[in-house]
Amino acid sequence: MTLLLGRRARLRWLHLIIGGALLMPYFLVGMVIVGSYSSGPGVFSSPFGQFTAFAYALPMAAVTGLFPLARPLSVAAARSLCGIPAGMLADGPARTRQARVRASGWLTLHVALGGVVSALTLVLPPFAVGVMTLPFVPAARESRTLGLPVVLDKPWILALAPFAGLAMLVALAGCAAAAGALLARRAPVLLGPTPDDRLAAAERRAAGLAVRNRLARELHDSVGHALSAVTLQAGAARRVLDSDPAFVREALEAIEETTRRTVGELDAVLGLLRRGEDDEAPDGPTLDGLDELLARCGIPVEYTVKGDPELVPRAVSREAYRIAQEGLSNALRHGGSGTRAELRITVDEHALELTLDNPLPGHPAAVRPGGGRGLRGITERAVLLGGSARSGPDDDGRWRLCARLPLHHPGQEHR
Known part of the structure; x- marks a missing residue:
């Protein structure tokens, strides 16, 4: 019934x-x-x-x-x-x-x-x-x-x-x-x-995942770098709190400046979540701000550049900045304040090549739960621009990060 x-x-x-x-x-x-x-x-x-x-x-x-x-x-x-x-x-x-x-x-x-x-x-x-x-x-x-x-x-x-x-x-x-x-x-x-409906749905899911991955990379690279630098500076200040007040004062000033700039970057990243489809995505930092990044990254860096950075489109410049930022975060996280890094950027009419070297730590790096996202993010950034990236120890006992980013890619935005 x-x-x-x-x-x-x-x-x-x-x-x-x-x-x-x-x-x-x-x-x-x-x-x-x-x-x-x-x-x-x-x-x-x-x-x-x-x-x-x-x-x-x-x-x-x-x-x-x-x-x-x-x-x-x-x-x-x-x-x-x-x-x-x-x-x-x-x-x-x-x-x-x-x-x-x-x-x-x-x-x-x-x-x-x-x-x-x-x-x-x-x-x-x-x-x-x-x-x-x-x-x-x-x-x-x-x-x-x-x-x-x-x-x-x-x-x-x-x-x-x-x-x-x-x-x-x-x-x-x-x-x-x-x-x-x-x-x-x-x-x-x-x-x-229909098959066309399924394809359109898959493309929408892929676009949504791409936006989420971009936000994850931006947050990881900007906030992660700042937290690494702040942690190192706060630890160094704590160790000399009684013996070197001047150094403590400088460390606190550096922490204040780092957090202030990071809040600005965080606002830019969160702006991606609030913007509508017709709104223009907010610009992130580019190679123009690399000197300032090197000055506050927490480790001494020997920086050389060949070619004209003005030839680099803004999309490529933003990704190159983030790759350098994540590479410096890794060097700071694993090597500490005593490490010294070398950053080389070469620009020709076809591509930008970025190389970052730093000494391998004397002890094995601590394994963090969920670690390795930064290196994956570097590879994703390079691939999205039609380039490539690789990292690992070389024969000289140093850790080397190499990235090649084409200046012009059919799928990239030129802004």
């Missing part, structure tokens, strides 16, 4: 009745077409005229289903009334030819089944109730009352009449349940995502 009159069956029955209501405007137009070439007072009430109008209505409904907005309306109704899980149906208007054809097929099937079930729902229950009352209402036994071909005056017919009427109602519920189940089975096929 649940299959015929349960909550899901009732909702699907309602969905079919809505389909019958949607069919009515097309059916009325079909009746006008039938009446235009048929004559006679009974043309609109004859079964032939109604079936002909029904046949005219379905192609008109199919054309309506080709409009892009037909799919989201059908999807919303199917989700709420047919019990289809949200992940099995497509989102948004039908943009491609294949999606529009599928949506048109669904609307045609919906209104066709809905028209039949709605007609049966309107006609059959009163007739079935009339049949069930035959043994109890003598006037109903006249053939003119129910439109039956014979007069119902035989005792065995009257005895079976209530069961016949009940069977009609059960058959109606069965037809509605079967039609609703058919719609539910066809919904994922006709209203589900």
